[in-house]
Amino acid sequence: MKVTLMHPQASAGSTFMAFRRTLAAATLALTTACATTSQVKPVPVATTEAPAPAVPAPVAETKKERDMREVFAQAVAAFDAGDYAKAEEGFREVVDKAPQSLNAQFNLGVIAERQGRIADAQAAYEKVRFLEPGHVPTLLNLGRLYRVQEKYEDAIALYEEGLKVKGREHEASLLNNLTVAYRLAGKHELAEATARRVLARHPDDAEAYKNLALVYYDQGKYRLAELVLANARKLDEKDPGIYNNLGMIYLKLEDRPRALAQFQKAVSLDERFAPGYLNLGAMALAWRDYAGAERSFSKAVELEPGSSEAWLYYAYALDGQKGRDAKKGLAAGEAFEKVLSLRAEQPEALCGAGWAYAVERAGWDKAEGFLQRCKDLGSTSAQDKQMIDSKLQGIAAMRKTGQPEAAPEENAPNPAAVGGSGSMLDKVSDETAPREGAPADAPGESGAAPVDGAAASPEQGGPAAEPPAEAPRAE
Numbered sequence: 001m002k003v004t005l006m007h008p009q010a011s012a013g014s015t016f017m018a019f020r021r022t023l024a025a026a027t028l029a030l031t032t033a034c035a036t037t038s039q040v041k042p043v044p045v046a047t048t049e050a051p052a053p054a055v056p057a058p059v060a061e062t063k064k065e066r067d068m069r070e071v072f073a074q075a076v077a078a079f080d081a082g083d084y085a086k087a088e089e090g091f092r093e094v095v096d097k098a099p100q101s102l103n104a105q106f107n108l109g110v111i112a113e114r115q116g117r118i119a120d121a122q123a124a125y126e127k128v129r130f131l132e133p134g135h136v137p138t139l140l141n142l143g144r145l146y147r148v149q150e151k152y153e154d155a156i157a158l159y160e161e162g163l164k165v166k167g168r169e170h171e172a173s174l175l176n177n178l179t180v181a182y183r184l185a186g187k188h189e190l191a192e193a194t195a196r197r198v199l200a201r202h203p204d205d206a207e208a209y210k211n212l213a214l215v216y217y218d219q220g221k222y223r224l225a226e227l228v229l230a231n232a233r234k235l236d237e238k239d240p241g242i243y244n245n246l247g248m249i250y251l252k253l254e255d256r257p258r259a260l261a262q263f264q265k266a267v268s269l270d271e272r273f274a275p276g277y278l279n280l281g282a283m284a285l286a287w288r289d290y291a292g293a294e295r296s297f298s299k300a301v302e303l304e305p306g307s308s309e310a311w312l313y314y315a316y317a318l319d320g321q322k323g324r325d326a327k328k329g330l331a332a333g334e335a336f337e338k339v340l341s342l343r344a345e346q347p348e349a350l351c352g353a354g355w356a357y358a359v360e361r362a363g364w365d366k367a368e369g370f371l372q373r374c375k376d377l378g379s380t381s382a383q384d385k386q387m388i389d390s391k392l393q394g395i396a397a398m399r400k401t402g403q404p405e406a407a408p409e410e411n412a413p414n415p416a417a418v419g420g421s422g423s424m425l426d427k428v429s430d431e432t433a434p435r436e437g438a439p440a441d442a443p444g445e446s447g448a449a450p451v452d453g454a455a456a457s458p459e460q461g462g463p464a465a466e467p468p469a470e471a472p473r474a475e
Contacts, residue, residue: 068094072104084111102131106138116306116342118145134165136173143177152185172202179211183218191215206235206242213245222252240266240273247279256283274303274310281313290320308342308349311335315352322359329359333366350374354388364395 075090088111094104109124125142128135139162146155159178163169175198182191192215198208209232216225226249232242247262260283266276281296297314304310315335322329336353339346354370357363374380375388 064097068098068101075104075107079107079111084115087111100131102128102135105131106135109138109141113141113145114306118149121145134162134168136162136168136171140173140177143181147181147184150184152181155181156185170201172198172205172208176205176207176211179208179215183211183215188215188219204235206232206239209235210239210241210245217245217249217252220252222249225249238269240270240276243269244273244275244279259283272303274300274307277303278310278313281317285313285317285320288320290317293317294321306342308339308346311338311342312346312349312352315339315349315356319352319356322356326360329356330363332356333363333370336370347374347377347379350377351380351384355391358391358395361398364399368392368395 071090072094075087075094078084078090079087088108091104091107091111094101095108098104105124106128109121109128112118112121112124122142122145125138125145128138129142132138139158143155143158146152146158156178159174159181162174163171163178168174175194179191179194179198182188182194192212195208195212195215198205199212202208209228213225213228213232216222216228226246229242229246229249232239236242243262243266247259247266250256250259250262260280263276263279263283266273267280270276277296277300281293281300284290284292284296294314294317297310297317300310301307301314312335315332315338318328318332318335322332333353333356336349336356339349340353343349350370351374354367354372354374357367357370371388371392375385380388
C-alpha cells in the first residue's frame, strides 16, 4: 500500500509524491470493509497526478528554499521509515518558516491521524482548508474524521460544500465519500442517487459500484449487492475491498465457507488490508479458534495501532486462551487497557480487563480496580454484579491464605457463536463502518468496505470473552 505525502513544491491539487508506507511492528482497527470498529485510522490520500500549471521562466532557487526542500525530503523519509516524531518535527519546521506551505501542513494532519490524535489531525486539516477551501485530499480526510466520530451531518455538509467549489462539481472522490456519509446517516435514497450520479459520468468507477453495493447491503438486498459488486470486480479485480464485501454478503447468506474464501482472497491481494484480518479473526473467534483469532487480530493491531476495535478483539482472542496459559490472561488485560487508552471508560474493556487480570496473582491488584469499576457501571446487570462480588471475595480470601488462584475453566462452547441468528458474524461494526469510502491509495479504497463479524463483544461482566448470544443488531 502506498501513502501519499504532498510534495513541497506541488501546488494544491497538482503533483504528489507517493512513498511506500511502512509501520512499526507493533502498531487499525478499522475500515468500511469491516464490521463495526474504529481506531481513528489515519489515511493519507493518493490522488491522480494533475498536470503542473504553466509557469514563467525558471527562477533561481534561493538558499532558504533549498534548505526547506531538504528538510521536507528528510521529513518524508522519516515518515516512510515509521519515525513519525522526526517526520512531524521536520514538517513543523517547514510550516514555521513557510506558513503558507499547504503540503507540509497537510502532512502534519496525516501524522496526527496515524497516531490517533484526532483533534490535532482535524486542526491541521482545517488550516489547509483555510488556505485552500477546495483542497480535495483535505476534504476527504477531514470528512472521514467526522464520520468516525459519527458526525455524519458534518461530513455531508463538508462534501456538499466542496462540490460547490468551481471545477469540483463532478469530483468523483467527493461524490463517493458523500455517498458513504448519506448511507451512514441512513439516507439510503440520497446515497443511491449520489452513487448513480458518479456512474452516470464515470461508468468505470469501481468505488461507486462498491458504495452502491453497500447501500443495497444495508437494506438487506444481498443478491443485488452481490450483482453490483460483480461489476466492481470486473473493473478492478485486484481491489481487496471488493472481496471483503463479498465475504460480508456471503455471511449474511449463511455461506460461511465462501465468505472465508473471500476474506482470505482480500488479504492475499493486500497483506496490509486490515479489514480482511479483522473478519478472519472474527470468524476464528466465533469458532472458538482463539489462537487463530490471535494471529489475525495481532496483524490488525499492527496495521492499525490506533484502532480501539482491533485491540478489543485482540484482547478477546488472548482472553479465550487464559484457561491454558495464565500469561495470556495478563496479556489480554494489557490489551483491554490499550482499548481504554483509546476510548476511555469503554464498558467491554473495563469489565474485560477485570476478568482477564483476575487469572493470576500478579494481576489481582488491577483486577480488583477494574472489576469494581465494572460493577459501578449502570449497564452492569444484577447477576453480573453478583459474579463480580464473588470474584472479589475470592481474591480477598486467596490473599489471606496465600493460596494461588485456581486455574480458570475453559469457556464452554456457545452454539450461537458458531452459527445461527445470534452469531457475532451477523453483526455490523459500529466503529469501522464510518471509515467506508475513506481515501487510502485512492478515494474509498481499503477504507470502504464493511467488515461484518469484527463486532464481537463479550457478555458484559462475564469471566471470559464470549461472543454475544443476543439477537443481532438491526441493520
